[in-house]
Amino acid sequence: MSKWKFTVEAQSPGNPRQTWITGFSERQLALLLSKGHKEKLAKARLAEEVLEHPESIIKGWGRDKADSWIYVGAPPHDYRSDSIETPPPKGKRSLVFVLPDGTIDDWVWRDARTDEPGLPDGMKGNVVWPVN
Amino acid sequence: MASELNQFLRDRVDGKNLPFTPYCDIGKDADVLTVFYKPDPYYSKRLTDHVTLYLALEPPHGIVGCRIKGIAGLLLDLPNYIAVDHGGIKLSLIFLSFRGGTEDEQIKAAFNELAKAAGDLELSSAA
Numbered sequence: 001m002s003k004w005k006f007t008v009e010a011q012s013p014g015n016p017r018q019t020w021i022t023g024f025s026e027r028q029l030a031l032l033l034s035k036g037h038k039e040k041l042a043k044a045r046l047a048e049e050v051l052e053h054p055e056s057i058i059k060g061w062g063r064d065k066a067d068s069w070i071y072v073g074a075p076p077h078d079y080r081s082d083s084i085e086t087p088p089p090k091g092k093r094s095l096v097f098v099l100p101d102g103t104i105d106d107w108v109w110r111d112a113r114t115d116e117p118g119l120p121d122g123m124k125g126n127v128v129w130p131v132n
Numbered sequence: 133m134a135s136e137l138n139q140f141l142r143d144r145v146d147g148k149n150l151p152f153t154p155y156c157d158i159g160k161d162a163d164v165l166t167v168f169y170k171p172d173p174y175y176s177k178r179l180t181d182h183v184t185l186y187l188a189l190e191p192p193h194g195i196v197g198c199r200i201k202g203i204a205g206l207l208l209d210l211p212n213y214i215a216v217d218h219g220g221i222k223l224s225l226i227f228l229s230f231r232g233g234t235e236d237e238q239i240k241a242a243f244n245e246l247a248k249a250a251g252d253l254e255l256s257s258a259a
Contacts, residue, residue, distance in 0.1 A: 006137040014227045024137065031157055036150035039171050041141060048137055080173050082146040089189050092175055106199070107177035122178040
């Protein structure tokens with residue numbers, strides 16, 4: 001049985017014309033439901049959008065999970081709860097953390113860098129897409 | 133066409149009365165501890181190499197939760213330093229262990245706030 005409840009065809013880190021399969025784990029969605037974390041559940045929609053249409057993709061970040069991927073996006077809206085769209089927070093980027101096996105581990109807003117607004121503040125790792 | 137995720141959220145979440153409960157959760161695959169105290173909309177801000185804060189999007193940007201990387205090693209070491217009752221570890225002790233390693237007053241204050249908000253939450257409640 002798959003460990004993922006839902007899959008997302010994310011843009012391939014190495015080739016924007018290709019996709020690879022990522023997924024939300026059954027365990028994490030069950031946890032969020034059981035704890036009533038509607039805000040985080042609503043933002044899973046945002047994660048799906050960023051994975052399909054990222055602004056950039058970063059490899060590595062965590063000290064021990066250097067092979068993780070971070071998808072960075074600038075979606076034109078936010079979801080604060082339920083499916084009601086609101087404007088995105090100013091000066092922020094939407095980040096989606098993906099483990100090497102494709103499991104979507106976290107999704108969150110973070111401040112954008114002031115010198116390079118397309119990238120998140122405090123970034124560690126290497127931008128693998130777009131290639132300069 | 134709505135994705136399966138969207139359909140799931142429409143069926144199980146949108147418009148439903150789902151009371152929020154503070155929680156902590158250990159993600160073994162990612163080796164992280166995730167903590168949420170409040171259901172408020174939030175953004176993330178790195179506090180240290182190991183700890184990321186989740187702060188409210190609305191001013192005054194209070195702490196909503198946090199995420200700690202590399203938690204497995206810490207949990208292995210903790211029983212060497214403290215007595216663990218009933219298999220549970222007070223979440224506030226995790227923050228104490230990080231607080232001791234910094235001289236930065238702002239970081240200390242953040243750990244103090246995290247520990248205060250932790251209250252009686254225990255890691256044993258993590259699934």
